[in-house]
Amino acid sequence: MARTLKPDTLGVRAGGIRSDFQEHSEALVLSTSFVYKSAAEAARKFANTGPDDNIYSRFTNPTVxxxxxxLAALEGAEACVATSTGMAAITTMVFGLLKAGDHMVTARGVFGSVVPLLDQIAKKFGIETTWVDATDLDDWKRAIRPNTKLLYAxxxxxxxxxxxxxxxxxxxxxxxxAIFAMDNAVASPALQRPIALGADLVIHSATKYVEGQGRVLAGAIAGRADLVSGPLFGFVRTAGPAISPYNAWTCLKGMETLGVRMRGHCENAxxxxxxLEKQPGVERVLYPALESHPQHxxxxxxxxxxxPMxxxxxxxxxxxxxxxIDAVQLISNTANFGDVKTTICHPASTTHARLTPAEREAAGIAEGLIRLGVGLEHPDDIREDLSRGLAQGKQ
Ligand SMILES: Cc1ncc(COP(=O)(O)O)c(C=O)c1O
Structure with a gap:
C-alpha cells in the first residue's frame, strides 16, 4: 500500500488480502493448518517459507x-510480528534479542509487569537490567555499558x-x-510514530487502543525487518507466544476506527x-497536553x-x-484502559502492587494517584461521575 496514504486511510485499507471468494470485509481464517497441493510443495514451503505461504497458524496465518x-503501515515499520499479548511482545523482544551476559537499560516508569519480567525472569537467564529515570537523558548515558544491547522505554x-x-x-x-525499542501502547500510531523519530522497534499491547473496545488480548512488535522478520519472528515461531487469528481479526477491524477513536479520546481527556485541575480535592493532574505538565x-x-490517558x-x-473510585457509578473500576468505556484504577494497590514501596516511589506512583483511561462517553457525564467522590472529600 502506498506510503503516501494518510494514517486514517492506512487504518482502514492497509494490509487487506482478498481471497478467491472476493469478500469485502477481511476474512477471519480460523484454521490451525493449511493444505498442500503435493508433497513437493509441502517440502518447499517448510524449507523456504515465502511471505505469502501458509503452513501452520502458530507462525503463518492470512488474518494474522x-x-x-x-500495524506496520500505521507505524511506518518495515515489518511486524504479532503476539498473544503485550507482555508476550516484551518477552519476545527480550529473549529473542538478548543472551546471557547482555545488558539492557529500561525506564523505571514502564508497565508494572515488566519489572518482575526483567528483574526476576530475565535475570535468571543472565540478562541484566539497569533502571533509569525515563526523562533524564544523562541517566540513560551513564547506564550504558560495553555489553548494553537494548534500550527500552x-x-x-x-x-x-x-x-x-x-x-x-x-x-x-x-x-x-544498541537496539532501541519504544512501547507505543498509550499513544498508538494515530498520535505518535516512534520509528520516524529513530526507534528501531515499536512494542504494542494491542489489547489497548489498537483493538480499542476491551474485547481481546493481543500484542505486536513492529520495526526493522532484520530484527522483526529474523530473531523476533523466529522466537514466536519456535517458542510459540503466537496470537490467535480471532484476536488478530478483532484488532485488524479495530484499527479501522483508530484515528477517529483517538481524536475522541484526546478531546475528552x-x-x-x-x-480536574480546578477541583479542590485534586492535588495535581498529570496530562501531557496541559501547560502544567513538566514536559508539555x-x-x-x-x-x-x-x-487518551x-x-x-x-x-x-x-x-x-x-x-x-468507590463513588463512581458510570466509570468502570477495572485494570484495563484503551476502551471506549472510561476506566479508573488505583495503580499503587492494583497494577503496580507487586512493586516494593521504594520502587513505587521511584516510579512516581503516589498513594493518591488515580489513573483514568478516558473513554468516549460524553465528557459532562465523566466529570459528573468523578465529582461524586471528590465532593465527599471536601466534607
Ligand atoms: C503500556 C503497556 N505496555 C504493555 C502492557 C502489557 O500488555 P498486555 O496486557 O496486553 O499483556 C500494558 C498492559 O496494561 C501496558 O499498559
Missing amino acids: RMFQAR ESPSNPVLEIVDIAGLAAIARKAG LNVARW ALAMRQQSAGG LSFIAKGGREGAWRV
Missing part, C-alpha cells in the same frame, strides 16, 4: 498477516504520563550500538484534565495530541483515591 501488515508512560525524548534516546542508542513542549512536539493525585493519599 493482515493485522501485522496494517514507554511514552507517555502508564500511569504517570512521563514523556521520553524519543529522538534524544535514539541518538544515545545509536552511539552505543483534555476536557476532563482541565476540569516535548510531548506536543512528539505527539499530535495529549493522548490521564492521571491525577487525589488529596488524602490512598483513602482519598479510594473514595473517588
Whole structure:
C-alpha cells in the first residue's frame, strides 16, 4: 500500500488480502493448518517459507498477516510480528534479542509487569537490567555499558504520563550500538510514530487502543525487518507466544476506527484534565497536553495530541483515591484502559502492587494517584461521575 496514504486511510485499507471468494470485509481464517497441493510443495514451503505461504497458524496465518501488515503501515515499520499479548511482545523482544551476559537499560516508569519480567525472569537467564529515570537523558548515558544491547522505554508512560525524548534516546542508542525499542501502547500510531523519530522497534499491547473496545488480548512488535522478520519472528515461531487469528481479526477491524477513536479520546481527556485541575480535592493532574505538565513542549512536539490517558493525585493519599473510585457509578473500576468505556484504577494497590514501596516511589506512583483511561462517553457525564467522590472529600 502506498506510503503516501494518510494514517486514517492506512487504518482502514492497509494490509487487506482478498481471497478467491472476493469478500469485502477481511476474512477471519480460523484454521490451525493449511493444505498442500503435493508433497513437493509441502517440502518447499517448510524449507523456504515465502511471505505469502501458509503452513501452520502458530507462525503463518492470512488474518494474522493482515493485522501485522496494517500495524506496520500505521507505524511506518518495515515489518511486524504479532503476539498473544503485550507482555508476550516484551518477552519476545527480550529473549529473542538478548543472551546471557547482555545488558539492557529500561525506564523505571514502564508497565508494572515488566519489572518482575526483567528483574526476576530475565535475570535468571543472565540478562541484566539497569533502571533509569525515563526523562533524564544523562541517566540513560551513564547506564550504558560495553555489553548494553537494548534500550527500552514507554511514552507517555502508564500511569504517570512521563514523556521520553524519543529522538534524544535514539541518538544515545545509536552511539552505543544498541537496539532501541519504544512501547507505543498509550499513544498508538494515530498520535505518535516512534520509528520516524529513530526507534528501531515499536512494542504494542494491542489489547489497548489498537483493538480499542476491551474485547481481546493481543500484542505486536513492529520495526526493522532484520530484527522483526529474523530473531523476533523466529522466537514466536519456535517458542510459540503466537496470537490467535480471532484476536488478530478483532484488532485488524479495530484499527479501522483508530484515528477517529483517538481524536475522541484526546478531546475528552483534555476536557476532563482541565476540569480536574480546578477541583479542590485534586492535588495535581498529570496530562501531557496541559501547560502544567513538566514536559508539555516535548510531548506536543512528539505527539499530535495529549493522548487518551490521564492521571491525577487525589488529596488524602490512598483513602482519598479510594473514595473517588468507590463513588463512581458510570466509570468502570477495572485494570484495563484503551476502551471506549472510561476506566479508573488505583495503580499503587492494583497494577503496580507487586512493586516494593521504594520502587513505587521511584516510579512516581503516589498513594493518591488515580489513573483514568478516558473513554468516549460524553465528557459532562465523566466529570459528573468523578465529582461524586471528590465532593465527599471536601466534607
Ligand atoms: C503500556 C503497556 N505496555 C504493555 C502492557 C502489557 O500488555 P498486555 O496486557 O496486553 O499483556 C500494558 C498492559 O496494561 C501496558 O499498559
